[in-house]
Amino acid sequence: MRDHICLIARTFPADWKISAFSTWSLTKLAEHLVKWNVVPAVSRETLRRILRERRVSWQISTTWKSSNDPDFIAKMHRILALHDSPPTDGRVVCVDEFGPLNLMPTWIESEFAALHYFALNGTDHPSHGEQNAATGAYVRWRNVRVEPKTSFAPDSPIRTWTEYPAKAA
Known part of the structure; x- marks a missing residue:
């Protein structure tokens, strides 16, 4: 029975046609085991011990959120098309939300951190106003010279997806 629990x-x-969550929690796994008559009942602590004893981690080591949106693939391709061919009369702004924690750093945020450091040039400005003025001056200078980013991840396998895998990362 313990092998069966670890296998599940x-x-x-x-894999079980559950779209409400993308990874197991101890509580959800225990409920699933009872529902499928693998065990008549199991506590979270017992389940944790079984998994630990067999060195099974129910947690994914990398952060990954799966989408349960049935239109995910179509939306993804639409966003990639915007990156490949941005509108001539506007800009494409992309924000990747990282759960309830905060915004996940994207290349835009990484570039901003780099430009902030570059604009300040290792100096210690006496006020935030002076720091912001130096950063703003650099942003204005750079915006005049910047080329739009296109062809986001041109060789990525995500461009060939026709269905959404349960775990893509």
């Missing part, structure tokens, strides 16, 4: 713990909820 190594699967993804999507």
